Amino acid sequence: MRRLWAAAVIVLVALFVVALAVGPVGIPLHDLWTSEIVRTVRLPRATLALLVGAALGMSGGALQGVLRNGLAEPYLLGVSGGAAVGAVVATMLGLNGPAVTPVAALIGALAAVILVLVIARVGGGRGADPRVLIMAGVVVGAFANAAIMVALASAPADTVRGAVWWMMGSVADARWSAITWLAGYLAVGGAALILWAPEIDALALGDEAAAAIGVDVDRASRRIFLAAATVAAATVAAAGLVGFVGLVVPHIARNGGARAHRAILGASALVGASLVLAADIVARTVRAPADLPLGAITALVGVPFFLSRLRRSV
Amino acid sequence: MLSVEALVVRYPQAREPALNGVTLRAERGALTAIVGPNGSGKSTLVRAMIGRVPVERGSIRVDGQDALTLSRRAFAKRVAVVTQRDEPAFPLLGREYIALGRYAHGGLFRTAQPDDPAVDAAAKRASVTEFLDRRTDQLSGGEWQRLRIARALAQGGEALVLDEPTTFLDIAHEMALFELLADLARGGLAVLLVSHQLNLVARFAGHVVLLHHGKVAAAGTPSAVMQGSILESVYEWPLVVTHDPAVGAPMLVPLRR
Numbered sequence: 001m002r003r004l005w006a007a008a009v010i011v012l013v014a015l016f017v018v019a020l021a022v023g024p025v026g027i028p029l030h031d032l033w034t035s036e037i038v039r040t041v042r043l044p045r046a047t048l049a050l051l052v053g054a055a056l057g058m059s060g061g062a063l064q065g066v067l068r069n070g071l072a073e074p075y076l077l078g079v080s081g082g083a084a085v086g087a088v089v090a091t092m093l094g095l096n097g098p099a100v101t102p103v104a105a106l107i108g109a110l111a112a113v114i115l116v117l118v119i120a121r122v123g124g125g126r127g128a129d130p131r132v133l134i135m136a137g138v139v140v141g142a143f144a145n146a147a148i149m150v151a152l153a154s155a156p157a158d159t160v161r162g163a164v165w166w167m168m169g170s171v172a173d174a175r176w177s178a179i180t181w182l183a184g185y186l187a188v189g190g191a192a193l194i195l196w197a198p199e200i201d202a203l204a205l206g207d208e209a210a211a212a213i214g215v216d217v218d219r220a221s222r223r224i225f226l227a228a229a230t231v232a233a234a235t236v237a238a239a240g241l242v243g244f245v246g247l248v249v250p251h252i253a254r255n256g257g258a259r260a261h262r263a264i265l266g267a268s269a270l271v272g273a274s275l276v277l278a279a280d281i282v283a284r285t286v287r288a289p290a291d292l293p294l295g296a297i298t299a300l301v302g303v304p305f306f307l308s309r310l311r312r313s314v
Numbered sequence: 315m316l317s318v319e320a321l322v323v324r325y326p327q328a329r330e331p332a333l334n335g336v337t338l339r340a341e342r343g344a345l346t347a348i349v350g351p352n353g354s355g356k357s358t359l360v361r362a363m364i365g366r367v368p369v370e371r372g373s374i375r376v377d378g379q380d381a382l383t384l385s386r387r388a389f390a391k392r393v394a395v396v397t398q399r400d401e402p403a404f405p406l407l408g409r410e411y412i413a414l415g416r417y418a419h420g421g422l423f424r425t426a427q428p429d430d431p432a433v434d435a436a437a438k439r440a441s442v443t444e445f446l447d448r449r450t451d452q453l454s455g456g457e458w459q460r461l462r463i464a465r466a467l468a469q470g471g472e473a474l475v476l477d478e479p480t481t482f483l484d485i486a487h488e489m490a491l492f493e494l495l496a497d498l499a500r501g502g503l504a505v506l507l508v509s510h511q512l513n514l515v516a517r518f519a520g521h522v523v524l525l526h527h528g529k530v531a532a533a534g535t536p537s538a539v540m541q542g543s544i545l546e547s548v549y550e551w552p553l554v555v556t557h558d559p560a561v562g563a564p565m566l567v568p569l570r571r
Contacts, residue, residue, distance in 0.1 A: 068403035198425045202417055209400030211364040213469065214390030214418030259406050262425070 004256050008270040012050075015277040019046035022281060024289050048174035048182070049280040049294075050273040052235045052242055053249075055186045057272020059232040060246025061253060061264045062193045065200040066224050067130040073247035074232030077137035077225075080243070081144025082112020083236035084167055088151050091159055101166070102178060102237035109233030116140050117222065133225070169242040169295025171280055178238045185234035190269065192227045197262040200224060204261070242279075242295045244302025245272050251309055275301070315504040316340040316393060316473040321372035323355075323362050323528075331370065332358040334528040340473060340506035345499040347515040348508045349539075350525035351549050356508045357398060358528075360477045364395050376473070390418040394466035396476040401450075408445040408453075408461055409433055415468030432468055439501075440464035440494065456487030463494065473504040480511060492518045516540050517563040524548060540564035 020042050021027050027035050059074045074080075086108020087101050095104065119136035152160050193200075199220040202210040207217045232246060253267035279297040286292060316339070323333040333355045340346040348356050361367045363374055365386060374381040376392050384392075394415070402411065409428040415436065416426030426433075437443045440463045445453060453461060459479050466474055476495070480488040488511070496518050499505040509515050515522060516536040524532040524539050526548045532539045542555040551568055558565040 065403065070404070198417060198420060202414055204403040205400045205414065206397075208361070208364060208366055208397040211366055211386060212390065212395040212397050212400075213414055213465075214385075214387040216386050217366075254404055259404070259410055 001257050005267070005270075008256075008267065008274070012270055012274045012277070015274050015281070016046055016050065019049070019277050019281050022285060044174035044176055044179060045171050045280065046277060048171040048179050048239060049276045051179065051182045051186055052171060052239045053245055053272035053274065053276030054269040055182065055190070055231045055235045055272070056242060056245040056276070057249035057253075057268035057270075058186075058190050058193055058265050059228040059235075060248075060272075061250040061261065061268035062200055062224055062228040063246070064250050065204045065261050065264070066221050066228075067133060068204055068206065069130060069134065070251065071247070072130075072134060073244075074229060075241070075243055075246065076134060076141070077229060078112035078116045078140035078144065079109045079229055079232045080236060080241050081141040081148075082115075083109035083233055084148050084163075084241070085144045086111070087166060088148050088163055091163065092151055092155065102181070106233050106237040109236055110230065112140050112144060113226065113229040113233070117225065165293065166240040167295075168293030169240040169298070170283075170291065171239045171276075171294060172284070172291050174239075182234050182238040185231055189227045189231035189234070190265075193224065193231070194262060194265055196220065196224050196227070197260070197265055200261040240295065242276060243299050244306070245275055245298055248302045248305050248309075249275060251306075315342045315377055316475070316506060317375045318359065319373050319375065321359070321362065321374065322370040323358055323367050324370050325358075325367060330528070332367070332528050333362065335372070336525065336528065336530055338523045338530065338533065340475075340504045341521075342472060342504045343499060343502050344520045345496055345505045345507060345518055346521045346523065347519035348506065348523045348525060349510070349512055349515055350531070354525040354548075355528040356525055357477055359525075360395060360397065360475060360508060363393065363475060364389075364397070387418045390469055390471070392471045393473040393475060394469035394471045396462050396466045396474070396479055398477040398481075400462070405449045405451040408442065408448050408450065409437070411450055411461060412436055412442075412446075412465045412468050415465040416470075418469060430468075432470065436464045436468035439467050439498070455482050456484070456490070459483065459487070459491060460494070463491075467498075472502075473506065474498060475506045475508075477508045478510060479507070480509065480514075488514065512540065512545075512566050513558070513563075516565065517558070517561060537564050540566060 020032050020038050021029060025037055027038060032038055063072045063074060064070055083105040086104040090100055090104030116136045120133040152163060199215050202213055202215045203221055211217045249268045249272040250264060252271050253264050256267060258264040258267045280294055283292040283294045283297045318336055318338050321333050321336045322331050324331040350356055358367060362369055369382060381389055412433045413426040413428045413430060416430055416432055420426050437446055440460050442460045442464045445457055445461055480491050492514050495505050495507060519536060522536050522539040523530055531548050532544050540555050545566060546553055552571060553566055553568045556565050556567060
């Protein structure tokens with residue numbers, strides 16, 4: 001177990017160094033810390049990729065536990081749809097720009113998550129029934145997608161292209177301001193999730209069993225849900241939609257032997273960071289100097305992985 | 315020790331209350347059983363104890379203290395409840411599962427550890443030490459039920475409430491579980507057991523409460539409650555009550571219509 005943790009850290013550090021060194025301009029290792037390209041382009045980009053992956057991994061790990069479902073992930077709960085609606089609405093109102101879009105996406109994502117919680121509460125009674133939550137997430141997500149299509153149908157071509165690119169996810173335009181914001185959200189939200197991990201362990205037994213061992217089920221699941229969604233929403237605001245990370249990474253963490261959620265969350269952060277870093281290295285080198293959409297790469301890796309998992313568990 | 319007084323519980327939007335003025339007590343050192351047909355309110359009573367259904371009137375008390383004013387954590391430290399079902403969403407080791415019973419004793423940063431001595435002690439009391447390092451998804455039904463009882467014992471309370479713990483168990487596992495519960499009661503715990511197994515309840519329980527339509531239809535010693543006329547009207551099925559030839563306890567035999 002200890003060896004696996006060490007291996008995960010080493011892989012992450014190695015990928016980070018590779019991300020700084022590799023690109024259209026190869027940079028020798030001893031010049032890494034002095035290179036202008038590294039400092040202004042690759043370092044922020046790699047840092048953002050790392051944070052996005054860690055945040056999505058943790059968010060997915062927490063949600064799969066609370067919702068007792070290995071298919072749960074932040075995007076299934078309306079986070080992606082809500083964020084996209086927020087960004088598109090802001091663009092349509094003429095409020096675009098690097099400072100405004102992420103904030104609008106964050107507001108949209110949180111609004112969608114709150115809407116999902118309210119629907120689940122109305123539909124599922126007092127407690128937040130995991131199945132009702134997932135259904136509510138799917139419904140809100142579908143509604144958001146429809147709203148985006150309606151909005152984009154009459155939008156100018158440039159807006160459509162920008163919106164699509166953003167929906168495919170990218171860390172290409174990493175700015176330190178966005179990175180700092182995301183780091184802040186991840187520090188607070190991630191710390192809260194780690195702190196509440198024993199409650200996630202209990203909730204993973206089911207609501208009644210969790211209540212029996214002393215968990216205030218409704219309060220605990222609501223705040224964990226909100227923290228996980230906020231962390232994921234912050235990644236959407238910073239880098240657009242990077243799918244399948246939150247879904248796949250917790251499975252890798254559990255396969256590696258993590259069973260308690262404090263370990264699952266920690267391992268998911270490490271593995272998620274590595275996965276998105278690796279995906280971004282692929283995204284910007286395969287067809288260099290063109291950038292492939294990061295979200296498409298993670299999906300291309302994530303779907304086959306997930307299918308193989310599904311086959312093994314049946 | 316654990317008492318329920320004039321408890322009224324109504325599910326949201328339900329016209330009739332699921333529990334309508336139920337009063338009962340579970341004393342230390344005794345095995346108290348709650349029996350009754352499906353839908354009579356047995357599981358609702360357990361759910362009320364863990365705060366999963368709203369209590370309209372009445373009270374649940376632990377040594378005289380109103381349980382509804384206790385936090386879930388404080389209640390869990392004193393009364394351990396084994397609900398009808400629980401299953402880890404993702405498999406755990408036996409000892410990790412039992413350690414979850416220590417949740418209420420943990421703090422913000424100090425959490426229950428699988429190597430906690432309380433985990434081993436609980437495993438020993440429930441005779442599950444050989445499952446400690448096995449995965450929960452590799453246990454049989456009987457082994458899993460015992461592990462759940464070990465988890466409840468790890469909570470360290472003085473009362474143990476179980477909702478139909480012998481469902482799906484074969485005769486040997488069922489008997490072993492009843493023996494375990496009787497031992498725990500003899501050891502000083504207040505054991506409150508919800509069960510459909512009237513004949514076993516009649517042999518093991520000291521006090522039986524028969525629920526019907528959310529009310530107490532009869533309560534007392536097994537022979538006082540296990541009367542043909544009472545059971546026939548409550549279960550709405552022809553039956554006779556005899557005495558089992560081996561130990562002489564009241565024994566119910568349902569008849570064919």
